[in-house]
Amino acid sequence: MFVSLIGIVMLTPVFQPEQNAEIDDLVSSKYISTMRIYLIRTIYSIIAIVLFICIFSGYMSIRDCDVDLRLMMGTLFDAIFLGSLGMITSSLCGNTVIGYMIPIVFYTLNYGMGSKLKNYYLFSMTIGKFGPKIWMLITGILFITASIIFRGIRKKYVPFFS
Amino acid sequence: MLFLQELKKIVFSVSYVLFLIVIVFALNSQGVFHFSGGRISRPQPGGNYGTKHEEIPEIIMPAALEGLWGEFCQNHYVTYPIGLIKNVRLNDREQAEIAEIISEITGIDKDTILGAQADMADVGNNEFVIGMDGNMQIDSDGNIVFSQEDNANDTNDITDIKETMITVRSDMDYSEFRDLMQRVDDILGGGSDYSAKSLIGFGTVPVSYEEAVQRYDLCLSRDKITGGYARLFSDYAVAMVMSLLPVFPAVLMCMKDRQAKMTEIIYTRKISSAKIIVCRYLAIMTAVMIPVIILSYVSNSSVWGIYDGAELDYFAPLKYDLGWIMPGIMIAAAVGMCLTELTNTPIALAVQGFWWLLDVNAGFRSVSDGYAIFRLAPRHNAGEMSYFRTQDYIDNFRRLTANRLLFAGLSMLLIAVTILVYEAKRKGILYGNFNFKKAISGIRSRRNQSEA
Amino acid sequence: MNQAVDIRNSIEISNLNKFYGKKQALQNVSLSIHQGMFGLLGRNGAGKTTLMRTLATLLQKKDGEITVCGIPIENAKEVRRIIGYLPQEFSMYPSMSVAETMNYLGILSGLSSAERKERAGILLKKVNLEEHKNKKIKALSGGMKRRLGIAQALLNNPKVLIVDEPTAGLDPEERVRFRNLLSEIAEDRIVILSTHIVGDIEATCEDIAILDDGKVLYNGTVDDLLNTAQGKVFTKAVERQELPKLKQVLTITGMHTQGKKVYVRFLSDKGAVDAEVSEPNIEDAYMLYLSKNGSYTSLGEEEFGGGI
Numbered sequence: 001m002f003v004s005l006i007g008i009v010m011l012t013p014v015f016q017p018e019q020n021a022e023i024d025d026l027v028s029s030k031y032i033s034t035m036r037i038y039l040i041r042t043i044y045s046i047i048a049i050v051l052f053i054c055i056f057s058g059y060m061s062i063r064d065c066d067v068d069l070r071l072m073m074g075t076l077f078d079a080i081f082l083g084s085l086g087m088i089t090s091s092l093c094g095n096t097v098i099g100y101m102i103p104i105v106f107y108t109l110n111y112g113m114g115s116k117l118k119n120y121y122l123f124s125m126t127i128g129k130f131g132p133k134i135w136m137l138i139t140g141i142l143f144i145t146a147s148i149i150f151r152g153i154r155k156k157y158v159p160f161f162s
Numbered sequence: 163m164l165f166l167q168e169l170k171k172i173v174f175s176v177s178y179v180l181f182l183i184v185i186v187f188a189l190n191s192q193g194v195f196h197f198s199g200g201r202i203s204r205p206q207p208g209g210n211y212g213t214k215h216e217e218i219p220e221i222i223m224p225a226a227l228e229g230l231w232g233e234f235c236q237n238h239y240v241t242y243p244i245g246l247i248k249n250v251r252l253n254d255r256e257q258a259e260i261a262e263i264i265s266e267i268t269g270i271d272k273d274t275i276l277g278a279q280a281d282m283a284d285v286g287n288n289e290f291v292i293g294m295d296g297n298m299q300i301d302s303d304g305n306i307v308f309s310q311e312d313n314a315n316d317t318n319d320i321t322d323i324k325e326t327m328i329t330v331r332s333d334m335d336y337s338e339f340r341d342l343m344q345r346v347d348d349i350l351g352g353g354s355d356y357s358a359k360s361l362i363g364f365g366t367v368p369v370s371y372e373e374a375v376q377r378y379d380l381c382l383s384r385d386k387i388t389g390g391y392a393r394l395f396s397d398y399a400v401a402m403v404m405s406l407l408p409v410f411p412a413v414l415m416c417m418k419d420r421q422a423k424m425t426e427i428i429y430t431r432k433i434s435s436a437k438i439i440v441c442r443y444l445a446i447m448t449a450v451m452i453p454v455i456i457l458s459y460v461s462n463s464s465v466w467g468i469y470d471g472a473e474l475d476y477f478a479p480l481k482y483d484l485g486w487i488m489p490g491i492m493i494a495a496a497v498g499m500c501l502t503e504l505t506n507t508p509i510a511l512a513v514q515g516f517w518w519l520l521d522v523n524a525g526f527r528s529v530s531d532g533y534a535i536f537r538l539a540p541r542h543n544a545g546e547m548s549y550f551r552t553q554d555y556i557d558n559f560r561r562l563t564a565n566r567l568l569f570a571g572l573s574m575l576l577i578a579v580t581i582l583v584y585e586a587k588r589k590g591i592l593y594g595n596f597n598f599k600k601a602i603s604g605i606r607s608r609r610n611q612s613e614a
Numbered sequence: 615m616n617q618a619v620d621i622r623n624s625i626e627i628s629n630l631n632k633f634y635g636k637k638q639a640l641q642n643v644s645l646s647i648h649q650g651m652f653g654l655l656g657r658n659g660a661g662k663t664t665l666m667r668t669l670a671t672l673l674q675k676k677d678g679e680i681t682v683c684g685i686p687i688e689n690a691k692e693v694r695r696i697i698g699y700l701p702q703e704f705s706m707y708p709s710m711s712v713a714e715t716m717n718y719l720g721i722l723s724g725l726s727s728a729e730r731k732e733r734a735g736i737l738l739k740k741v742n743l744e745e746h747k748n749k750k751i752k753a754l755s756g757g758m759k760r761r762l763g764i765a766q767a768l769l770n771n772p773k774v775l776i777v778d779e780p781t782a783g784l785d786p787e788e789r790v791r792f793r794n795l796l797s798e799i800a801e802d803r804i805v806i807l808s809t810h811i812v813g814d815i816e817a818t819c820e821d822i823a824i825l826d827d828g829k830v831l832y833n834g835t836v837d838d839l840l841n842t843a844q845g846k847v848f849t850k851a852v853e854r855q856e857l858p859k860l861k862q863v864l865t866i867t868g869m870h871t872q873g874k875k876v877y878v879r880f881l882s883d884k885g886a887v888d889a890e891v892s893e894p895n896i897e898d899a900y901m902l903y904l905s906k907n908g909s910y911t912s913l914g915e916e917e918f919g920g921g922i
Contacts, residue, residue: 002519009512019421065249089582097417097508098177105184108402112524113191129583164721171707423705427763430670430699431722432770436693438722589690590673 003124004078008103010045011083014038015151016096034062035152042087042144049079074125076132081120081136082107085141113146122148167444177414182453185403188258194399194461197391201468204378211374214551219336225364226343227267227330234260235282237329238403242523243353250350259349263342269331281306285584297488380552386475388462390550393542395461395479396486401522401539405490412498415442420506428473437586439499443577445497447488454491455483487564490539492573500576503583506593535565622684624648625774625804627671630678632828633662637663641828643678651800653819653836654808655900661828662808663702666778669806670699683773683804695724698767702778705759708752710744715751716769723770732768737765741795757788764795774804793817805829809884812897824903831903836896842892843902848882850889851875867901881905 015038028034035076053075057067082103090099110122119135163416172178233239234566239250252260258276265272275466330339340358347357355363369377381390419425428438458479466474494514501510521538532541540562542555555562586592627697640661654662667673670684671690680687684806698746706715707834713734720730738744741761746754754762760780767775777796781789796805797818806896807814815836820840822833822839832839847867852860868879879892881902 005515059266065251093180094177094348095177095412095414098180098510101177101180101184101407102513104511105188105403105407106405109188109191111402116191134433159546165722167718175709352664359681383797418707423703423706424706426667426670426672426699426701427704427706427719427766428722429672430694430697431719431724432691589671590667593672 002045003053003056003075004082004122005032006049006105007081007083008100008107010049010052011042012086012090012099012103013096014041014045014087015090015094015099015147019094019096033152035148038072038148038151042148045083046080050076050084053079070130071125074130077133077140079123081140082122084140084147087147088143096156107159111152132137164433165444168442169448171418171447172411172415172449175414176451179413181407181411185407185453186457188403189395189399189457189461192402194398195397195464195539197394197461197465200516202378202381202387203449205371205374207371209371211369211371213366214369214373215362215369216368217362218365220338221475222361222366223267223330223334223336223339223367225366226339226361227264229345229364230260230264230343230356232245234264236486237279239350239354241350243351244298248351248353248549256349260346263346266342267334267339269332270596284492309491336448346359365427377550380556380562381550382472384556385550385552386473386478388465388474388476388478389460389482390552392478393464393486393550393555394459396482397542400487401525401541404450404454404487404519405494405539406514406518407499408446408494409510411449412495413502413508413510415446417506429588436581436589439577439581439597440473441502443495443580444497446499447491450491450590451483451488454487455480458483458487478537478570486540486562487567489573490568493538493569493576496573496576496580500580500583503580503587533561535567535568538569538610540565621681621702623773624683625806626679626681627669628670628679628749630665630680631676632661632668632673633676634671639828640668640675640741643825643828643830643831645823647804647806648821649800649802650821651797651805652809652820654824655810655812655822656808657810657816657904660825662810662825664823664828666699666776666806666808669774670697672699678685692800695770696773698772698775698893700760700763700777700780702782704763706762706766707785709750711748711750712738712754713747713898715746715762716766717765720769725762725769731806733769733771738770741765744810757784758791759790760784761795764792767808767854773803775799775803777805777807779809779822780807781809781811788865789814790817809879812895812900816896824900826904826907831907831922839896839899839903840894841894841901844892846881846883846902847879847892847894847898848886849879849892850887851877851879865901867898867907 011064018027018034027037038136041068051062053072061067086105089102090096093099103124107122110117119132120139121132122131124130179390234257237251240253241248241250257279258272261272261275261279264270268275296479340361342360343356344358347354347360350356354360381387383392419428462479466476497514498510501513502508517538523538524532525532525537525541533541542551583592627643627645627647629672630640630643631638635763643661645666647857650891651781653663655743668675669680669687671693672738675687683695685692685696687693691916696748707718710718716734716738717730720734725733732811735744741763741764743758743765745918746758751762764777764780767777783790784792793814796807799805799816805858807819809815819836821835823830839854852875854871857869857876857878861879864878864880864882866878866880880886880889882889
């Protein structure tokens with residue numbers, strides 16, 4: 001339930017090194033496009049999330065808890081969604097700390113609002129529903145894609161953000 | 163003057179706007195701007211007034227036994243040792259101990275119990291089967307549903323045992339029962355429903371008409387109605403957001419100097435570290451409290467019209483804002499500032515987040531847990547349906563006061579630490595060698611900057 | 615009487631040692647800095663910034679004594695009252711305007727509202743930023759930021775101004791303007807200027823110290839420094855092909871090409887054949903000190919402005 005928080009930790013800081021304007025200028029002027037760099041970072045962050053979930057699940061099963069692939073996948077999709085919230089916020093605001101705020105608050109709301117979140121309820125598996133996880137995976141991927149694209153093109157097309 | 167400048171820095175920023183939106187959204191999700199209960203009115207005889215928990219042995223003992231038997235059969239116990247849910251499975255030796263305890267309670271032979279458990283466990287993992295005269299399942303809304311089953315025609319051994327097991331030994335003494343249950347809790351590693359202080363949770367009794375009237379009268383006399391709503395607002399506000407969110411403006415504020423590369427220009431100025439830190443802290447508190455006070459009045463005033471003519475306490479929201487909510491904001495902001503200045507990283511977000519997570523899981527278990535002295539977010543969580551449970555609030559008021567004062571005091575302590583850390587950084591006692599790493603790479607490089 | 619006046623208006627450093635872990639950043643540094651412009655010359659990593667930051671109360675010394683206008687450095691609060699510091703790398707809140715920044719920093723300097731307004735107005739005028747006072751920091755050029763840096767350092771009318779590599783990255787015109795500004799400021803206070811650009815020293819300083827590897831190699835007036843290099847600087851015309859060989863044997867301090875010939879300027883203790891004695895400049899003297907102390911290794915021609 002709280003394992004999915006690792007998504008916030010791993011994915012939100014993908015844009016952090018380029019928060020500094022000078023580094024951003026330097027990196028943006030290189031041959032390799034920044035979007036590719038962000039994509040690489042995103043991929044290895046997701047790999048790290050998967051590893052973390054596997055290790056944690058391994059530990060849980062050693063301690064005689066019921067862990068199955070479904071549970072692990074659901075947690076992974078949750079983590080990706082939470083992380084993607086962080087990515088899109090930090091991408092739009094240019095600040096990683098603000099980026100952390102949205103997914104953390106979303107997580108806290110799941111305690112209060114619960115099933116009202118319907119297809120975006122993080123703890124849906126406790127009531128036996130896996131459907132929301134698919135929604136979250138798809139939305140997560142969309143957010144990640146949007147945040148990377150935005151970060152890549154903003155200098156050219158959006159003077160306000162540069 | 164510095165205070166106003168710092169306040170300006172916070173308020174005129176994108177992050178603050180986002181912060182406000184998040185607070186409004188989060189509070190709205192709790193329904194505090196449109197209380198759904200409708201006007202509370204004097205209870206009429208013959209109605210349903212909800213339930214409460216009382217330490218009535220005749221009710222507690224069978225209910226607790228039933229709960230224990232169910233978990234014992236599946237060897238699946240749910241506990242909350244540190245506030246987060248933990249699913250416990252016991253080994254053979256431990257299960258035997260539990261069987262022994264059940265044997266003592268029911269008077270049935272231990273081996274028979276173990277045998278019955280082995281049979282019951284074959285029923286399957288996906289069904290929650292408790293007790294002999296009912297099946298417990300979880301429906302699609304996440305509610306636990308009891309459905310009655312008629313086992314009267316079943317004549318095999320297990321049924322016989324089941325039918326006998328329901329009962330607690332007639333000569334069972336309640337204090338002995340409590341001790342036995344505490345042993346169960348110890349075996350389970352703590353945090354179960356069977357611990358001495360949680361046992362009362364099994365003592366569900368309906369609220370009587372007289373009690374309901376008493377509650378209603380208290381609500382009018384002590385809470386003056388608005389107090390109850392204000393309390394509900396504070397409960398949700400602090401639990402859901404205000405014990406966590408203020409850490410964000412605090413972290414942002416402290417990281418701003420470093421990000422703008424202004425630290426040294428500020429460090430070498432005449433102003434004392436105490437003044438800088440205190441002004442910044444007060445600015446954060448103000449920036450967070452003002453919207454909270456406004457929102458608390460928006461929430462509270464939404465019911466003023468409904469209670470036209472009644473005697474209302476219009477200062478109730480303010481009292482709760484300052485007494486209940488403010489210490490929560492104080493501690494979150496103080497943790498944010500202290501850890502950020504200490505580490506130059508936003509680790510405070512993780513620390514406060516983790517504390518919030520533990521706390522929110524621990525606080526909902528019972529009324530006394532809700533008012534525990536170290537509770538970051540005190541819980542009362544009683545709305546119109548229970549007439550705001552004013553008596554519980556009054557009973558726990560002292561503890562609440564102690565709790566809130568403790569957190570206010572802790573916050574000030576953290577701010578004092580922050581001042582010391584800041585001064586140490588200014589003098590190079592802390593992080594003084596940091597720049598050396600930059601300098602050393604300059605030694606190795608022999609490239610000059612060119613003269614034009 | 616003179617002594618007493620001196621201490622109240624000078625910085626006295628004696629036997630200052632500073633370590634970064636095992637590495638000694640400052641070794642037995644002793645200096646006496648008086649009113650006017652004082653130059654601190656040295657290579658990257660020589661310890662200039664460390665010394666300046668120690669004077670600015672930003673670093674702790676291991677041992678030694680420092681007094682700033684009579685105030686021991688341990689009394690950080692009092693020292694901060696009378697100093698202004700412009701670090702090498704700095705910036706300001708990007709979304710604040712020039713005027714707002716001056717106001718904010720003025721509050722941090724303990725100035726009253728009236729004082730802030732007055733001082734900010736005068737200083738912005740002095741550094742030629744008055745017409746840009748409503749511009750946001752992120753919209754300022756590098757040179758403008760530096761000038762704002764000086765202005766903010768002078769807000770509290772400090773007795774001591776510590777400026778760390780102020781002209782790095784400025785264009786020639788801005789650099790000249792900056793030097794003039796500093797000279798003006800140095801008329802009635804102590805200004806300590808650290809740089810590795812010799813031209814800065816030449817233009818403005820009377821007294822200098824050369825730091826290398828944490829040690830003071832030279833401390834005195836510019837004139838005396840030049841005298842030490844008198845008769846040791848030579849110029850010779852050579853063919854371009856000879857250059858690589860010459861670089862191996864001579865301590866070259868400058869070159870310029872004219873047609874097919876290259877005029878090489880070099881140092882020699884023992885005199886030189888077929889070479890003219892030249893009037894030494896600060897750069898020559900500086901190189902002489904570095905080479906004498908074994909710190910000077912072979913230099914590439916690109917390190918001198920007049921090279922290829």
